Amino acid sequence: MENVRESHWQGLVFPGGILVLWFLLAYTGKLNRHTIPSPGEMISAFGSLCRDGVLWSYLSTSLWRVLSGFVLAAMVGVPLGLIMGCFPQTVIWFGPTLAFLRQIPPTALIPLFLLWLGIGEGSKLAVIFYAALFPIVVNSCLGVQEISRDYWEVSRALCLPPWNTLRRLILPGSLEAVFTGLRLGMGLSWRAIVAAEMLASTSGLGYLVMTARSLARVDQMFVGIAVIGFMGLVMDQAFLTVHNRLILPRRGVRHASTPPQTAPSLQNVS
Amino acid sequence: MPVPLLKLHQVSKTYHDGWGNEVDALRNICFTLEEGEFLTILGPSGCGKSTLLRIIAGLLPPSGGRCLYKGEPIRKPSLERGYVFQEPRLFPWLTVLENIGLGGGSAQEIVEKMDLQGFGEALPHELSGGMAQRVALARALAAKPKLLLLDEPLASLDSHLRSRLQMELRRIWQQEGVTCILVTHDIEEALALGTRLMVLSRRPGRVLIDQSLAAGLRLNKEQVLAWMEG
Incomplete structure (x- = not known):
């Protein structure tokens, strides 16, 4: 059995260095407070947003939107991908259409979804669904x-028999790839929802960042951006943990924060 | 007149390789197999031994000729014809017990018969090569086949393990009353296990020798080697 878990302390050097530089610049008064807040201002803005309940309200709104759209995309994408994988003829029929649609970023479709579905939740769900669907379909296939x-x-x-082939071969055999698709889909839908909330919304983390910009509250902008990044990381790690605990042990690998390889690759940074 | 368990008449197989060339794998294979026989098929690499076994299993259609099992044409795989591949091919995500139970039948019973107790919940990656091949054999036997098709199942094992599994195969053949066809490139194995020996020619595979190995008809390795080399 193989154990490929390694601790990558090196990954903390760069963000640690940026933090130290940020503190130093703030301490020596060399920061332009109109464009970059000091660490103290940011912590204070974070505290105030938490106390008002604004941060939790916007965060839960964004999370709820992402989860709803993502679950819908998974419910459609996984079976569709598995069917396409089982019947290669479907790839011949629908592959080029999928390849075309995959090239259109979800943000490019936001105006269209707004036109079709209005400014309500429907357009946001559509953006998330669209963003998550393709990686899920392609990886499942x-x-x-x-x-x-x-x-x-x-x-x-x-x-x-067909049912046993599905249960004993197709589903477990494709599980790892399906999971990779879900993980990618979740990441993309999180990015897409923040963009959609920036363009057309009255709630959510994207809206928080945009209103902070309008009010010239650079400290709140930074808090919003940091929370978006942090939540994305938390969701990705949650997927990775499930992957490491449930899938890899069935295949003879204990953990994999990064797959075994000789050279590091950005694809595997987690 | 009783119907033989298996009858092949003028069976041929042609396929196209990756470059579109037509390859003659088998030509005019004819033989019958009665219940209880242990047929070993020998031949040089690439002579179509595995192709022949796949045709009998129903995994490949013949290009010509007739292949009858109990008098009926073979059109698709059947649980009555168990197949053991050269590699164990156990599903890595299933336990030993689940792998054995894939073909139906009582997995627990066969685990006891094959002396695999204690390994039921193990995953394939936790097994040694020899143990994995025994599980693959158990998987084929679980469905209680009438005909067991063995496609060089011992080829990748070391000599010690191979001898042990040879004895096990012999025991299964004797105790379970299953008819066996073993494809091998090991002359000693073919002579030790079979009650009948068939030697195929180089591609396209044709039957060169079809000889009983019953008591009294002793063959030696050199003689078989001479047949194989034509």
Whole structure:
């Protein structure tokens, strides 16, 4: 059995250095307070937003939107991807359309969704759904296609009925790829919802950042941006934890904060 | 006249390789197999031994000829014809017990018969090569096949493990009353296990020798090697 977990203290050096520099510049009075707040101002803005309940209210709104749209995308995307993986003819029919749609960033569709669905929750759900759908479909499809031919032959030799083939081969065999798709989909939908809230919303973390800009509250802008980044990281880590605890042990790997490899890659930074 | 368990008549197989060339894998294979026989098929690499076994299993259609199982044409795989691949091919996400239970039948019963107690909840990556191959054999036997097709299942094992599994195969054949076809490139293995020996030619595979190994008809390695080299 393989243990590929390593502690990457090096990853903390750069953000630590930026923090130290930030503190030093604030301490020596060399920061332009109109564009970058001091650490003290930011902590104070964070406290005030928490006390007012504004931060929690906007955070929960954004999280609720993302979860609703993401669950919808997963409910459609996973079965669609698995079907496409099982029946290669569907890839021939729908592959080019999917390839075209994948190239359009969700933010480019926000005006269209606003026109079709109005400024309410529908347009935001549509943006999240669209952002999460493609990575989920593509990875689920690849997950099935990457199941070894040897295992398909075993299932044929053992005359597995369709339900057992799905339960014993297709679902567990593609689980890792499906999970990667869900993880990517969650990340993309989080980014998309913040963009949608910046353009057309009266609540949410994106709205918080935009109103802070209008009010020239750079400290609140920084708090909003930091919370967006932090929450994205928390969600990604949650996915990674489930992946490490539930999926990898069934495949003979204990943990994988990064997959085993010789050279580091940005794709695997978590 | 009783119907033989298996009858192949003029079976051929042609396929296209990656460059679109037509490859003749098997040509005019004819033989019958009665219940209780242990047929070992020998032949040089690439002579179509595994292709022949896949055709009998129903995993591949023949390009020509007839392949009858109990007098009926073979059109698809059947649980009556168990298949053991060269590699164990256990589903890595299922436990030993779940893998064995894939083909139906009582997994627990076969675990006891194959002396795999204590390994039921293990995952394939926790097993040694020999143990994994025994589980693959158990998986094929769990469905109680009438005909067991063995596609070089011992090829990747070291000599000690191979001898142990050879004895196990012999025991299964004797105790379970299952008819066996073993494809191998190991002459000693073919002579030690089989009650009948078939030697295929180089590609396209044709039957060179089909010889009973019953008591009194002793063959030696050199003689078989001479047949194989034509």
